[in-house]
Amino acid sequence: MLAQERPFDLSALNVRPASLQLVGPGGSWQVEHKVMQLLVVLAKAGGGAVGRDEIIDICWQGRVISEDALNRCVSRLRKALQPDPRLVVEAVPKVGYRLRVLETAPVRPAAEAGLPQGALRWLAAGVLLAICVAGGLAWMLRPPQAVTAVKSLQILTGEPLPTLRPALSPDGGTVVYSAGAETIDLYMRSTRDGAPVRLTDTPEMDEYSPAWSPKGDRLAYVVSHSSMDRPDAELRCRVMVMSVPGGRPREVGRCVTDAGTGLSWLDEKTLLYADREAPRTPRRIRAMDVDTGQTRDLSQPSEGLADQDPFVSPDGRRVLFRRIKSVGVDEMMIQEVDSGREWPLLSDGNAIHGMTWTRDGRQVVFSSNRGGDKGLWVIDVKSRAEPRRLSVGLMAFGRMSADDNDHIAVEIHNQRARIEAARAAGSEPVDPAEGMDADPDVARDGATAFVSSRSGTPELWMAPSGGRAVRLTRREGGSLYQPRWSPDGARIVFIAVERGASDLYEIGRDGSGLRRLTNNGTPKHSPAWGGDWTIRYVTTTPEGSRVMRVEANGSVRPEPGAGEWQVLRTAPDGRLYGWGRGDRRLWVMTPGGGKREAIPGFRMQDPYWVVGRNGVYFLSNAGRRAGLRFKPWVGEEQELRRLSNVSWTSDVSVDPRDDSFVYANNGEEVRDIAVVSLAR
Known part of the structure; x- marks a missing residue:
């Protein structure tokens, strides 16, 4: 140990x-x-x-x-x-x-x-x-104005449970974070020494996204019900404020749909958060009066999927936030509070995992995959120069927050996940090697296509049944996700990001014949081969989502009559299933682009499901003690088994040979909070 x-x-x-x-x-x-x-x-x-x-x-x-x-x-x-x-x-x-x-x-x-x-x-x-020191040049000891490097890194938490979403107090003496297994609670500890103190302990509720008030005497956070099966929407997302230490929490407002929102204080009476104005509208940055509960919009996204993660500058005049353009493609945006004028600080087609202002508001420190790993970077707000790397790239960094003294509390990750199949005799690995694996899809002969970062960056891999996995792509940068086998198992279609543009690509199972199928760069997910050998996918805009089909000549057009589908899956018989935005009923696509309800009255809550030969396999409470459930085409729903450590960032699949459920299992995982000292 x-x-x-x-x-x-x-x-x-x-x-x-x-x-x-x-x-x-x-x-x-x-x-x-x-x-x-x-x-x-x-x-x-x-x-x-x-x-x-x-x-x-x-x-x-x-x-x-x-x-x-x-x-x-x-x-x-x-x-x-x-x-x-x-x-x-x-x-x-x-x-x-x-x-x-x-x-x-x-x-x-x-x-x-x-x-x-x-x-x-x-x-x-x-x-x-x-x-x-040797030369007595004392003037050289004066630090430059810009952050230039990481001076030190101290791990605060070494607990068995994952710790995440840190909030560093303005004076840097205290950090609050979320941790838990069955339910997520808030903990507080000194950045110098001492044991953590549990701040919340509400049965069946999750508390997360803490944020300190500017004076450091109050804490805001989000609370929601830990079970996604609860129908009462009023428990899904509430914003709370408590005095620190020892204050009684009070509800100051509610979120519409986004229980995972982050918080930031604009001033002593105004909170910023990311949420939808109403269901089926784009997520944007909103302001909430903590005394009256009244809300108003700050950002108005006209493109992309959502605005997320607001951070107020030290002088309170600007808001930094992340605009999600597509899966794995983010823009770092800045908005002036008074005028509402906004502009992109960084728009290079990479993912942004966390960000925060430096104490003087002249720079932004952020974590991104722009260097091939989730490293720390810094960018000047005014000069618009290229970002500079701060970390040595040995750990993966996530969400963060800063104090007034050049310290940053940040999530650090060290995680492995491998693809497993839930067979009758128990779960077994698809490939024995350890890596950061996700998004499995199984062909008719049992070969598994999946995405892995074991080579350093996300690439497409293929593991034949009973054989070792081989790498099919060598892109060395950018996001790659959701591979899908062709009906005959000879080719794989997947989505990749190139210079901020998301497009469909196709490749042979031996890594040959790579070609680009689309060239429009729009957000894409859920690619699917139909029994007619036509490739379809879902595109999402602020106005809604729709199914698109790729024609033989490379042109793309909307699927006639498909409606507003949000998720798309292919069944072993080649039929296409899915559900729509705000509607968790399962639909099957009918000839001519129409749809009918696949199992009348059946609804799923979590987006981790796949169609087998005799019904639908899906997970409940994915990521904790996930229950693998099965709903046959006719008959009662049943729970098959419990699966531990299911990755909530990965798609799931089914082996067409025996209907074994295939998923990504998070193996050894270290998710701690560290405090980084910045050098100037």
Whole structure:
């Protein structure tokens, strides 16, 4: 257990296993859990070789892993140790690995050494400081005005439950976050020391998205019912405010449909949040008076899917928010509060996972996949220069918030997911390798197409029945999602994002014949092959969603009579099923583009479902203790089994050979809160 390992020195580094930190002369940086385990194992060997089997026994508890998994872990350890060139991880042929500390460091130019960008900044900062002290140039110690690097990173939470959505108090002394398994509650803890204190404990309710008031004496948050099956809409999304510490929460308003909204204080009496004005309208940024409950719109999205995640600038004059253009495509928007004028700060076709202002409002720190991983970046608000990377790319960063002193509380993720099939004898992996896998689809012969980030960025992979997965695409950047097999299992259609444009692509099962099927760049999801070999998909705009069909000549036109479908699935017999926006009844497409209700009176709540030969398989309460349920075409609904750790960010499928349910299972997952100190 790393939590029980004491810190130790290694060459010029101080290794802190419990917090997953490496501290060097110029700063500190974070490593993944498995990487730290490997480092501790090699360091304890005192320069001796450690066998591969022994490493796997200790770091993976003896589980069967692929050769690539161990090689990736070694590669990441080497990258993490690059700031100290005296530390070398050597491969010992036919044995394993050893860690050597060289007496003298090899001389390498920084560019050849391939040092992580953040580590280069830390080393440069250390050298500069030494020069300033030696020369007595005190004026050089004055920090520049712009944020230039991450100075340190401290992990606050190391709890077994995932911790997320942090809110850092204005003075930086306290952080509030959400955590839980069956229900999600709010916890508060000091950023210096001490145990977390539970703030909320409401049965069957989830509390999340905390936000501190400007004075730091009140906390706003969102509460909703933990079960998606509840029909009473008034419990689905409520906004609460409590005094801190020890105040009694009171309801200040309600959300229409979006229980996952984020909050930000515009001033001491006004909250900003993302929600719909009414069902079936685009999500936008709204303002709520916490005394009267009255609301008004701030943003008016004319394009894209939704506006989300508002953050008010330190001076209260501007609002930063995320405009979701399509799946995996975001714009970072700024709006002036007084004039309502808005403009894009960043629009480069990448996803944005979290963002916040710096203390002076001159820059924005954000997490994005623009570099191939979910790293930290910074962008100047006025100059519009290209963003600069802050993190070394060894951890994935998510939502964040800032204080008044150049500190940021941020989610850090280290997650693995693999595709599994729920067979009669139990769940079994489709592919033995570990990765970040999602969106499975199974062909008639049992071959599984899926999306995986095991190579660093999302790519399309294919695992033949009983064989090892192979990589089919080499795009090396951008989002890729929802692969679907052709009726004969010879080709795969999928959606990929290229320079902010979402389009359909097609590829052979051997990776040959890649071609682009559409060229309009509009938001797309739910691609589906029909029994007539026509490819259809759903496009979503602020006005609504509709089914589009791709003609043989590459042109695209609306499906006649399909109506406003929101989700589309193909059944084993080639028929198309789906449901519409705001209507969870299941429909089947009829000849000529019409539709009829597939199972009269049947409704699903969660969007994790697939059509089998004899009925519909679907999940309830996905992501926690998911119940796998089955509704036959005729007969009573039944629960088949419980599935743990089902990924809520992935599609599901069914094996046409035996109707086995196929899904992404979140394996080892670390989801903690860290505090980052920024250097200027």
